[in-house]
Amino acid sequence: MDGKITSNEWAGAEFHRIEMTGGIELNFSIIYTTTMVYYLAVIDHSREVDTIQLNPTGPHDYFGLEFDNNNDEAIMGTARSPDDTIIVNYEENTAADMFMHSYKAFYDINNGGIDNTQGRAGSDGKRLIFEFSKPLQSTDSAGHDFNLVNGQKYQIMLAFWDNAPTGTASAFINTRVDNNQFLTLTVGATQSNTSGEIIATLMILISLLLSYPVVTFGMSSSIEKLKQYLSKN
Numbered sequence: 001m002d003g004k005i006t007s008n009e010w011a012g013a014e015f016h017r018i019e020m021t022g023g024i025e026l027n028f029s030i031i032y033t034t035t036m037v038y039y040l041a042v043i044d045h046s047r048e049v050d051t052i053q054l055n056p057t058g059p060h061d062y063f064g065l066e067f068d069n070n071n072d073e074a075i076m077g078t079a080r081s082p083d084d085t086i087i088v089n090y091e092e093n094t095a096a097d098m099f100m101h102s103y104k105a106f107y108d109i110n111n112g113g114i115d116n117t118q119g120r121a122g123s124d125g126k127r128l129i130f131e132f133s134k135p136l137q138s139t140d141s142a143g144h145d146f147n148l149v150n151g152q153k154y155q156i157m158l159a160f161w162d163n164a165p166t167g168t169a170s171a172f173i174n175t176r177v178d179n180n181q182f183l184t185l186t187v188g189a190t191q192s193n194t195s196g197e198i199i200a201t202l203m204i205l206i207s208l209l210l211s212y213p214v215v216t217f218g219m220s221s222s223i224e225k226l227k228q229y230l231s232k233n
Contacts, residue, residue, distance in 0.1 A: 004122050005129060010040055014188065020160060022172045028158070032188050037148060038133045039065065039086075043160060046126040051163060054089060054121050054128075059163045062089040062121065063130040064171070066100060067146035068155035068182045075157065075181060077101040084146035088119045088130045091166055095119025095132040099144040103169065113143025136187070148187045155182035 013029040020026055029040040041063050045052050053060045064087040069077065077083030082101040090096050090105075097108045097115040109115045116139070119132025138145035148154060159171040174183060 004131075005040070005042075005124070013038075013040070016183075018158060018183070019175045020158070020172045021175060022162075024160065024172050026158065026160070026174075030185070032136075032148075032150075034150075035137075036133055036135055037187070039131070041065075041128075041130040041158070041160075043128040044126065045123070045128045052123050052125075052128065053163050054093065054123060056089055056091055056093060056166070059165050060089065060161075061128055061163060062087060062161045062166075063128075064088070064090075064159040064161075065132075066157045066159070068157070069144065069146050071155055073155070073180065073182055076103050076105075082106075082144045084144055086117050086119070086132055086134060088132050089121035093121055097134070097140075097143060097145070105167070108140060108143030108145070111142065113140045113145070116140060116145070150187050152187050153184055154187065155180075155184055157182050 010029050010031065013031045016028040016030075018026045018028050024043060027040075027042040029042075031038040043063075045061075056062070064085060066076065067084040068074075069083050070081045072078070072081060074081070074083070077100050079101050082099040085098040085100045085105060086095055087098055087105065088095045090098075095117040097113070097117040098105050099108060099111075099113075100106070107115070117132060117134045119130070122129045122131070134145075136148040136150075138147055146154070158174045160173075161168065161171050164170055173181075177183060
């Protein structure tokens, strides 16, 4: 979660091309593991009129995701049912664990909760990049965090502030789909980030097996075939 897209980092991710208000298009990627969800929002900012401004000490670019906690479709939640929110690059270039109601945003850590998100904003000179994550199951009992369960449908709304001061309501949001302001997603345990770890573990096991002078009959040929398979994948 460093605001940089490295090779194959998001390979195999669930991908959505999302139209925002103001004619902005956003590439949105998601990876679920058994314990975490990772989000990536990429916005083209290469037009001559676009200015990349990530310094949060003044008007700047920042990004937010709102979870519709009880599916009431109340934008920014209500006092009775606040919505869990993550905002990246709000007042610092990190991901802030927040909640919203009555068109205001509140930090979890300032209201008896904890901050269990990670993330950062970045740019490659032409695109704005917002990477962030959260646990599927939060340990925060006071921060109004939304828990995710494998196979469960959930609703989100995306927002992007372009060279704006913090706290402003002047944000670009995702356009309505089928007359709904919130987008519907399904939690899926895609283990994209673990494939490299599995291959690395197999290679370690192979090296350990080959270090022994005696190999069980037929094992050496099987290892050689496995090595050839891994080298091709």
